[in-house]
Amino acid sequence: MLTSPIVLSGPVDDVPLWQEQLRQALPGVTTLAWPASHADARIAIVWGPQQAFFDAHPQLEWIFNMGAGVDALLALKLPANARIVRIEDGGMGAQMAEYVCHAAIRHFREFDRYAAEQQALRWAPRRARQRREFPIGIMGMGVLGQRVARALQHFEFPLHGWSRSAKHFHDLRCYTGAAELPAFLAATRILVCLLPLTTDTHHLLNRALLQQLQPEAFVINVARGKLIVEEDLLALLDAGHLAGAALDVMEHEPLPPDSRLWTHPKVQLTPHIAAQTLIDEGIAQILGKLQAVLAGQSVSGMIDLQRGY
Numbered sequence: 001m002l003t004s005p006i007v008l009s010g011p012v013d014d015v016p017l018w019q020e021q022l023r024q025a026l027p028g029v030t031t032l033a034w035p036a037s038h039a040d041a042r043i044a045i046v047w048g049p050q051q052a053f054f055d056a057h058p059q060l061e062w063i064f065n066m067g068a069g070v071d072a073l074l075a076l077k078l079p080a081n082a083r084i085v086r087i088e089d090g091g092m093g094a095q096m097a098e099y100v101c102h103a104a105i106r107h108f109r110e111f112d113r114y115a116a117e118q119q120a121l122r123w124a125p126r127r128a129r130q131r132r133e134f135p136i137g138i139m140g141m142g143v144l145g146q147r148v149a150r151a152l153q154h155f156e157f158p159l160h161g162w163s164r165s166a167k168h169f170h171d172l173r174c175y176t177g178a179a180e181l182p183a184f185l186a187a188t189r190i191l192v193c194l195l196p197l198t199t200d201t202h203h204l205l206n207r208a209l210l211q212q213l214q215p216e217a218f219v220i221n222v223a224r225g226k227l228i229v230e231e232d233l234l235a236l237l238d239a240g241h242l243a244g245a246a247l248d249v250m251e252h253e254p255l256p257p258d259s260r261l262w263t264h265p266k267v268q269l270t271p272h273i274a275a276q277t278l279i280d281e282g283i284a285q286i287l288g289k290l291q292a293v294l295a296g297q298s299v300s301g302m303i304d305l306q307r308g309y
């Protein structure tokens, strides 16, 4: 039985929609949208809250994250007894699969080159490339990494995955931990980054790591900008070791106007839209998990503060 009010903090355009759907699903439960607050609230639903939100709610026991990544949340000082539960997929899996398949195929099939030929009124067919020469490596084989792998399997590229703990999938070779990272990189020509941002993964994709990819590699980062050292990426693009990059996330968002990434001819940018939580699915998932935790049951998607994800 839910007796605590639910406090919300999130994007101004979205919070009223979340609040309205929560009201319908939980009639009689008070919901408050920040900066309205309730010092005794035990339950919060948030995306990108300020420190002041947590300072105003010291009794929180359950913090439900409206998205998948919790790096911004963990950078704050959270109420001592709060446990964090994140969205798993929540409508993002299919979007992420679309984004990554599109970026990988656009590169493999040279569609940017054909777009330029069209601009020049040139009819210039090229020989088909061999997909076996474009093995794809997915860093981060969690909820979204696995969904992306499933989608990519349809196109028959050689596929590899890398994660912290050992995994076994049909048709996909998985590498585990730091010891197997060099072999994973050496086997990869199109790199897909779907790692969470943690102290272990911050700036992991630096010059030394990116140089271990196959020559003329292509980098797709749909996770967090701070996983990549942008200057190292730009240097390797300029040097020709990397053929290109599709970036949905940046070290600083919005991307500063003077960043070279905006105009680099080998870089395709999008403004952190690769996958967005769908409100209906997000609410249904959070309510299911809320009911379970209130009944004393365990739920998936609980954040391990030691691991940072």
Ligand code: NDP
Residues within 6 Å of the ligand: 067, 068, 069, 070, 088, 089, 092, 139, 140, 141, 142, 143, 144, 145, 162, 163, 164, 165, 166, 177, 194, 195, 196, 197, 198, 200, 201, 222, 223, 224, 248, 249, 272, 273, 274, 275, 276, 309
């Ligand atoms: P999960 O937690 O389900 O998966 C994370 C994966 O990364 C796991 O396979 C995990 O390994 C692996 N991993 C974590 N740390 C390490 C490490 N140090 N070394 C090797 N592998 C590691 O997350 P999701 O798949 O749900 O989401 C991934 C990220 O995508 C989110 O954290 C978020 O930052 C980003 N994202 C971006 C969006 C966008 O629009 N651009 C939208 C949604 C998410 P193991 O399986 O062993 O635990």
Ligand code: OXD
Residues within 6 Å of the ligand: 066, 067, 068, 069, 070, 275, 276, 277
């Ligand atoms: C997320 C995101 O982590 O949208 O959910 O980036």
